[in-house]
Amino acid sequence: MNSEDKRYQTYVDILREELIPAMGCTEPIAIAYGAAVARQTLGAVPDKVLIEASGNIIKNVKSVIVPNTGKLKGIESAAAAGIIAGDAKKQLEVISEVTEEQRQKILEYKQTCPITVKPSDSNFIFDIIITVWKEKSYAKVRIVNYHTNIVLVEKNGVIEEKVEFEEHQDEGLTDRSLLTIEGIVEFANTVDLNDVRDVIKRQIEYNMKIAEEGLNNSYGANIGKVILQNNENTITNRAKAMAAAASDARMNGCELPVIIVSGSGNQGITSSVPVIEFAKELNISEEKLYRALVLSNLVTIHQKTGIGRLSAYCGAVSAGCGSGAGIAYLHGGGYDEISHTIVNSVAILSGTICDGAKSSCAAKIALAVEAGILGFQMYKNGQEFVGGDGIVSHGVENTIANVGTLARDGMKETDKKIIHIMTK
CATH class of the missing domain: 3.30.1330.90 (D-3-phosphoglycerate dehydrogenase; domain 3)
Known part of the structure; x- marks a missing residue:
């Protein structure tokens, strides 16, 4: 198997392992x-x-x-x-x-x-x-x-x-080191959808169903309803509200399943529901939507690989960047637009803490989705954060690596303090 075939099969395997x-x-x-x-x-x-x-x-x-x-x-x-x-x-x-x-x-x-x-x-x-x-x-x-x-x-x-195991290792899972933003964009453009259609279709069905359930009933803090009742009925607000509603339902006992990403239902929701809502608004073809979801999921997974499954760093931020990248793709964006969207989004919300799973996750998801969308809107309007702006470095891969180092290493003591506050 040559390197291109290996990368292709690796990306397919990652989606099948993660989107469960x-x-x-x-x-x-x-x-x-x-x-x-x-x-x-x-x-x-x-x-x-x-x-x-x-x-x-x-x-x-x-x-x-x-x-x-x-x-x-x-x-x-x-x-x-x-x-x-x-x-x-x-x-x-x-x-x-x-x-x-x-x-x-x-x-x-x-x-x-x-x-x-x-x-x-x-x-x-x-x-x-x-x-x-x-x-x-x-x-x-x-x-x-x-x-x-x-x-x-x-x-x-x-x-x-x-089974022998080591810290930070995902034994038994496909090697994530082959993930790059350039490779993900190329894969999204060229993947034979028959290789991933079933898992993407299931993600759309499951995650939109629980989003509708969250909006139509009362769960947790009802963040989705709060957004729609107090803001204009724009596509950005609907995308935020639907994702938040799905999370509120999931955190508060809803008995509907979710398709997860990086081991997290909230990340699975955040990386998919806003992209689906934008596809409806833009009257995007099913094929283009599927490719956008392939991209948003893999972008989320790529970011989380360096961070780890659990961290003091809120995973919704990574998934919000993923959904922003997917929305950029729906608008015709390629590698350049998607890379800048990710970097901008990371710069906006990095440092949001994870203080456990609960109702406020829905609010953080709404903000993460907004950051992803704003990251794309900035690029459309000729604005960007550049290397040296905080944790942003030149090049999308370097910035993603910085986030991994921040979350995995830099926030270890933060994590301990959060846990102490929550359990004292």
């Missing part, structure tokens, strides 16, 4: 998934549960409703749901099919079974260790680095599955 369905916020769902695997390994409903989780997991599970639990929140609720009603084969849709009887059993189990949560001693940003007991028998499951990456399954001292 998840019900609910992905961190509590990862706990439910691990708990379901632990119960399956144990072969019985546990009478004692210990969950050791890294600070970022605790941060992202603390304030969101776990779907299909009757509006229960928290790590204990996610674990109880996975143990009582989880189907491990469904991975991030592990609790997508829960009966009313099981909902009641989840609540009863949470109230009667000792479920202990404590911070993990490891240095891994993404780390979940679930140990369950039934009398003297036990099972242990560990998930590291990303939501479905089970690195250890153990029962009564016998290791049934073990």
Whole structure:
């Protein structure tokens, strides 16, 4: 396979790995998934549960409703749901099919079974260790680095599955180092849509459905409704509102699945819904929309690769840049327009903190979408941020690398302080 064929197949594989369905916020769902695997390994409903989780997991599970639990929140609720009603084969849709009887059993189990949560001693940003007991028998499951990456399954001292792992590595996933903005633009222009049509079509269907659900009903802070009720009915405001509404629904117990990007439903929403709304407004062909979504998703993934799955840096910012790039593409933009849109967008909102998954994520998404759109509008009007303006360097790849260094290394202490404030 030559280098061009290898890059093409890599980009296809990345989209297929990343654009997968998840019900609910992905961190509590990862706990439910691990708990379901632990119960399956144990072969019985546990009478004692210990969950050791890294600070970022605790941060992202603390304030969101776990779907299909009757509006229960928290790590204990996610674990109880996975143990009582989880189907491990469904991975991030592990609790997508829960009966009313099981909902009641989840609540009863949470109230009667000792479920202990404590911070993990490891240095891994993404780390979940679930140990369950039934009398003297036990099972242990560990998930590291990303939501479905089970690195250890153990029962009564016998290791049934073990995977070697390193910090910041996505073991088992396709190499993201081949992603570049130039390569992404070329791929978006030339990809045979039959290679990605099913995953992009599913993203449109799922993410627009939950956006409509968020606007038509009451979830969280109802950011989408607030935007539309207090601002002009422009395409920019509709794009912001639809994305925010989808997030509000997802953060607050909606039982519709979302197609995620970089392990995040909010990023999957932000990188897709605004692009879809702009395509409607501009009467864009289906083929052009699909290519724009290929681009926005890959731009988001490229940025997040250097940052990591979890960080003190709000992932919606990266996805807002992605959607801005997709919107630039819908307007006929090529590499130059898209590169400047990304750099401008990064300069506007970088430094927005992630203080866990919750209702305010919807508001941050609205701002991130606006930053992406403003980044494109700046370029259209001959304006740009240039190398030396803050963290902006000459060249889009250098600026993306700067953001990765800022988020991954520079904001480590910020992350610790956020977690301390949230849990003290």
